[in-house]
Amino acid sequence: MNDPEHARLQQQYPDWYIRRPPTMACFVATRLRPLTEREIFYGLHATLVEDTRERLSEALATQHEIEEAL
DSSP: SSHHHHHHHHHHEEEEEEOTTSSSSSEEEEEEEEEEEHHHHOOSSSSSEESHHHHHHHHHHHHHHHHOOO
């Protein structure tokens, strides 16, 4: 996934490892740190899996909003 959109997402969300597995038709983002019980309770996820890059971008934005509210 070496393209400008991938680079933009990775730069915008540096606390996530963002990739498209070569044998799968999805996009994956994994946090680079473990979550606390409180963060999980409030809806944060350790890994996001979406069908499209746009949905992954939206999911990352939602996670960011939750983090900002904590």
